[in-house]
Amino acid sequence: MTHLAIILLQNDLAPWQEVMSTFLTEGGMPVLGTWIAAGLTLCMLSFVYKDNPFFRFGEHLYLGISAAYVMTIYWFNFLKPKFVYPLIPVLDPHYGTPEGTSLNLWIIVPGILGVFILMRLIPGQGWFSRITFAFYIGGFTGVALPRIFAGFLLPQFFATMEAIPWRVNSIDSAVLLLNSLILFIGALSVLVYFFFSMEHRGFIGRVSRVGIYMLMIAFGASFGYTIMARVSLLIGRMQFLMFDWIGEEIVARIASLFHGG
Amino acid sequence: MKNFIRLATSVVVVLTLLLCSAAFSQEADVELPDEPFAAEGDELEALEGADMVIGLEPVMEEAAPAVEVPLPTHVTVSDLPNDDGTGLVVEFEKAPGETEALTYTVSVGAGPDGPWQEIGGFPATKKWKEEARHYYPAFFLFQKGRAGMSKNFHMFVIQELGDNVPLETGVEYFVRLTASVGDVSRNYAEILSATPEEQWFDTGRTNVLIFAVLFGATILYFIARARRDPNLFIRKISGLDAVDEAIGRATEMGRPILYLNGIDTLAALPTLAALNILGRVARRVANYESSLIVPCKDPIVLTVAQEIVKAGYTDAGRPDAYNPDSIFFLTEDQFSYAAGVCGIMMRDKPAANFLMGYYAAESLILAETGADTGAIQIAGTDAVHQLPFFVTTCDYTLIGEELYAASAYLSREPLILGSLKGQDMAKVFMMVMIIVGTLLVTFGIAFIKDFFLALG
Numbered sequence: 001m002t003h004l005a006i007i008l009l010q011n012d013l014a015p016w017q018e019v020m021s022t023f024l025t026e027g028g029m030p031v032l033g034t035w036i037a038a039g040l041t042l043c044m045l046s047f048v049y050k051d052n053p054f055f056r057f058g059e060h061l062y063l064g065i066s067a068a069y070v071m072t073i074y075w076f077n078f079l080k081p082k083f084v085y086p087l088i089p090v091l092d093p094h095y096g097t098p099e100g101t102s103l104n105l106w107i108i109v110p111g112i113l114g115v116f117i118l119m120r121l122i123p124g125q126g127w128f129s130r131i132t133f134a135f136y137i138g139g140f141t142g143v144a145l146p147r148i149f150a151g152f153l154l155p156q157f158f159a160t161m162e163a164i165p166w167r168v169n170s171i172d173s174a175v176l177l178l179n180s181l182i183l184f185i186g187a188l189s190v191l192v193y194f195f196f197s198m199e200h201r202g203f204i205g206r207v208s209r210v211g212i213y214m215l216m217i218a219f220g221a222s223f224g225y226t227i228m229a230r231v232s233l234l235i236g237r238m239q240f241l242m243f244d245w246i247g248e249e250i251v252a253r254i255a256s257l258f259h260g261g
Numbered sequence: 262m263k264n265f266i267r268l269a270t271s272v273v274v275v276l277t278l279l280l281c282s283a284a285f286s287q288e289a290d291v292e293l294p295d296e297p298f299a300a301e302g303d304e305l306e307a308l309e310g311a312d313m314v315i316g317l318e319p320v321m322e323e324a325a326p327a328v329e330v331p332l333p334t335h336v337t338v339s340d341l342p343n344d345d346g347t348g349l350v351v352e353f354e355k356a357p358g359e360t361e362a363l364t365y366t367v368s369v370g371a372g373p374d375g376p377w378q379e380i381g382g383f384p385a386t387k388k389w390k391e392e393a394r395h396y397y398p399a400f401f402l403f404q405k406g407r408a409g410m411s412k413n414f415h416m417f418v419i420q421e422l423g424d425n426v427p428l429e430t431g432v433e434y435f436v437r438l439t440a441s442v443g444d445v446s447r448n449y450a451e452i453l454s455a456t457p458e459e460q461w462f463d464t465g466r467t468n469v470l471i472f473a474v475l476f477g478a479t480i481l482y483f484i485a486r487a488r489r490d491p492n493l494f495i496r497k498i499s500g501l502d503a504v505d506e507a508i509g510r511a512t513e514m515g516r517p518i519l520y521l522n523g524i525d526t527l528a529a530l531p532t533l534a535a536l537n538i539l540g541r542v543a544r545r546v547a548n549y550e551s552s553l554i555v556p557c558k559d560p561i562v563l564t565v566a567q568e569i570v571k572a573g574y575t576d577a578g579r580p581d582a583y584n585p586d587s588i589f590f591l592t593e594d595q596f597s598y599a600a601g602v603c604g605i606m607m608r609d610k611p612a613a614n615f616l617m618g619y620y621a622a623e624s625l626i627l628a629e630t631g632a633d634t635g636a637i638q639i640a641g642t643d644a645v646h647q648l649p650f651f652v653t654t655c656d657y658t659l660i661g662e663e664l665y666a667a668s669a670y671l672s673r674e675p676l677i678l679g680s681l682k683g684q685d686m687a688k689v690f691m692m693v694m695i696i697v698g699t700l701l702v703t704f705g706i707a708f709i710k711d712f713f714l715a716l717g
Contacts, residue, residue, distance in 0.1 A: 066594030140528030
């Protein structure tokens with residue numbers, strides 16, 4: 001119990017990490033680890049066929065481990081260094097040194113807001129959590145608003161106001177003009193599509209139709225681009241199975257069978 | 262054959278020896294001149310004398326032409342404007358006779374006598390004040406002859422002392438500027454000092470303030486109007502009619518409805534919009550006496566979703582039908598969440614899937630699995646890269662702002678309705694500005710664009 005308390009409260013986990021890394025890198029553990037990873041990969045990939053007990057096993061294991069992992073991250077990366085130590089600095093292993101955490105009583109405010117959320121567990125006292133949510137949503141909206149204006153809205157707005165190069169005297173300049181017109185017409189027509197105060201009929205309807213075509217072309221390009229990233233993930237998994245698990249030699253032999261070698 | 266091998270081996274060995282000896286002799290040549298300098302005092306004098314005695318002429322190297330290192334005439338160090346009090350800025354007008362070979366180095370010390378810590382350097386062809394528009398909005402707005410000032414002023418920002426140690430607010434720092442051409446360096450005569458101070462108002466964000474006030478006022482006006490008249494017109498959003506259709510179909514089939522709020526936190530706007538629509542869906546589900554499953558990725562979203570669904574059931578007059586266990590936490594990890602939801606889709610076979618809110622790489626996994634189960638799927642997100650996946654795999658997709666409009670359309674709440682109308686007016690303003698601004702810029706009149714750019 002004391003050991004557990006020390007692990008939970010001490011910042012310096014290096015000795016434990018060393019023990020774990022020795023355990024995981026020595027003996028037959030790397031081989032066993034590769035087999036477990038390959039087995040779980042196959043369990044998850046079996047979903048391509050249909051829902052089955054192997055997938056269910058992998059899914060539940062993945063869910064359980066990830067939930068526990070995230071909880072650990074919260075404790076060691078957030079709660080302990082940013083809440084417990086500023087309130088009780090003596091618990092910090094670096095206490096008394098320049099790296100040690102100093103007392104910060106302001107932390108009590110977010111602490112109380114956190115406790116308000118936990119009040120939902122007490123029947124009839126759930127309304128306390130609304131104070132926290134109001135603070136949370138209001139605060140984040142306030143932070144997000146200037147960021148969105150400055151980072152997204154205004155730069156795009158100004159970037160759209162570009163001069164249209166009317167003078168065409170070469171293929172390059174014609175392409176430049178076409179590009180410029182696509183940007184101008186595309187931006188305006190998409191804005192019209194997202195205009196909700198008028199029915200999309202007549203002229204507005206035709207412009208908004210151009211807007212949705214523009215969107216679909218953009219989505220098509222984005223689709224292809226994103227699919228490439230997904231394929232590279234799949235390739236990564238396949239490489240793990242073929243080279244780390246099955247082994248390069250066996251893969252080469254199998255490949256030679258197909259090539260008649 | 263053997264002879265040939267021997268011959269070849271011999272040639273290789275000889276060549277190697279030759280190369281080695283050449284290399285050693287070069288090293289010796291380099292080291293030799295160091296020897297006299299290594300000697301000290303009397304030994305050195307003796308050696309010099311020896312040279313004279315044996316009658317060798319001392320080798321006089323041809324004098325290299327004197328390297329001129331230009332220095333700026335007036336350098337200033339001051340607090341970096343529009344920052345949080347962790348920056349200083351070194352500014353000076355281009356030195357006369359600056360060449361590409363000239364580099365400037367900035368060092369910072371705790372006192373006027375150092376010790377000096379080199380912060381960074383830059384060639385004389387870089388670090389222009391005009392490139393740091395954000396820090397000097399007024400400079401660009403009010404200075405006459407802006408074009409003439411182009412690349413005449415250098416500026417160098419100091420924000421850390423190396424190793425990511427930031428400057429401290431209120432502490433005086435001393436700065437030394439050094440100009441170098443090759444190995445020849447000259448320090449600026451004066452050691453300058455300044456103290457970083459924080460500013461409450463970032464003048465570089467004035468345009469944000471102007472737009473925020475304008476848009477905010479418009480939205481407030483329309484919220485007030487929506488309170489007086491909740492029937493303000495909003496066009497029909499295709500896909501929303503399908504909400505009732507999907508819930509009805511699930512009821513007829515006796516299968517549940519799956520509702521996802523996305524993977525973002527409660528602070529994200531798409532999550533808030535998704536929760537708004539969830540309220541409406543919950544009311545319908547309660548009316549139809551169907552069942553609802555809401556797996557959540559974020560614990561805070563979970564608690565809010567529980568509140569919203571409970572309120573929806575209460576509004577529909579069926580508080581007894583509310584089952585808090587049907588709104589549950591899965592995990593915070595993105596892909597294990599996706600695996601969990603896919604499992605639910607395959608096992609519980611919901612007849613309707615709602616995928617609202619923000620999604621990332623798991624969008625296609627979820628939507629494709631849902632399509633496999635034969636469920637009617639309605640998606641809504643503003644994640645641009647995920648929209649193509651939803652468009653291809655779902656029956657209806659709310660694109661971008663339609664997600665926000667949908668919650669206004671469904672709820673008719675004055676707050677959301679007024680916000681949507683206000684945003685529409687902002688769009689009209691932006692469309693007009695884009696048309697006018699583009700035409701003016703095309704004809705060489707750029708004051709509208711420059712005005713706002715100068716402020717931001």
